[in-house]
Amino acid sequence: MTFPVVGMVGGGQLARMTHEAGIPLGLKFKLLSDTPLDSAAQVVGDVVIGDYRDLDTLRDFARGCDVITFDHEHVPTEHLRALEADGIPVRPGPDALVHAQDKGVMREKLMEIGVPCPRHRIVRDPADVAAFAAEGDGFPVILKTVRGGYDGKGVWFVRSVEDAAEPFRAGVPVLAEEQVDFVRELAANVVRSPHGQAVAYPVVESQQVDGVCDTVIAPAPGLSEELAGRAQELALGVAKELGVVGHLAVELFETADGRILVNELAMRPHNSGHWTQDGAITSQFANHVRAVLDLPLGDPRPRAKWTVMANVLGGDYPDMYAAYLHCMARDPQLKIHMYGKDVKPGRKVGHVNTYGDDLDEVLDRARHAAGYLRGTITE
Secondary structure, X not given: OOOOEEEEEOOOHHHHHHHHHHXXXXXXXXXXXXXXXXXXXXXXXXXXXXXXXXXXXXXXXXXXXXXXXXXXXXXXXXXXXXXXXXXXXXXXXXXXHHHHHOHHHHHHHHHHOOOOOOOEEEEOOHHHHHHHHHHOOOOOEEEEEOOOOOOOOOEEEEOOHHHHOHHHHHOOOEEEEXXXXXXXXEEEEEEEOOOOOEEEOOOEEEEEXXXXXXXXXXXXXXXXXXXXXXXXXXXXXXXXXXXXXXXXEEEEEEEOOOOEEEEEEEOOOOHHHOOHHHHEOOOHHHHHHHHHOXXXXXXXXXOOOEEEEEXXXXXXXOOHHHHHHHHHHHOOOOXXXXXXXXXXXXXXXXXXXXXXXXXXXXXXXXXXXXXXXHOOOOO
């Protein structure tokens, strides 16, 4: 029996954890990585070192792969179209992925299909930003580069026209959005296969610190069944309308008046779904692999009443392995996931998952472990 080869473009931690999910299935992985030291390149057996922005490199890499998928959205759209023209299955395909690559395209399409979004438009210069602000409630407004931003990068909180110059210096289009009066951020994670089967995970609360995901609580506490269902239906509808194949994360604002608005889209496994490794019957990574191979999808239901994921960020304490003794002894149920990255301040180097019946206890265990690994907690 010949098992398929999954070609993964990008060597980060998402590729590492997707590869891990494919091992029990006997799947073969081939990785296109920037360097041999990238997170996934340390563990995948078949690694090609090259530039994903070069079409010839992509074509050479794709030979022998049964499907191509990604751990980031940065491969040029025209290159993906060229691979499809060569007969290589690309999942998600370029027509879907462009909506995660380009925030302007995403906003236009979401509005076209009736998905609620913040007020927005493309702006040309600081004066246009001032005009956009005046059309609504004034400053502050949010400015985003339409391509390339992540983890707070490429996003500016602008309080005046004088603050608006910085985003335009890169020479790329800029999207202006209203500042949303939200009570918290949510995420609806869904997975869809080529023949249209789809599953939805419980809606989670995503807590950010300085624009970086810090803690995810599954399911979102206090979220009404009606609003949770609406968020899941919205995400499933977006996946269908955009033709997404694989995992889709829809990041949402829950507003003070009980609405949900779409903030961002990600068409790959996502930080808000890391809890599923230990807290769901089938993880986001396993279901992404199943989807891109058009296998039947796995059960997304949670295993425990509450699961909490806390990101482990780099700090001034580089020897995280030394902290294992304390963390594992204190909490034998703790699940630690490290990415093989050098420890740098503020860098995501791993995450921990905890689960149980008491939310306060589960939160405390996750935050204590993440803080102890980082070195901000010492007892």
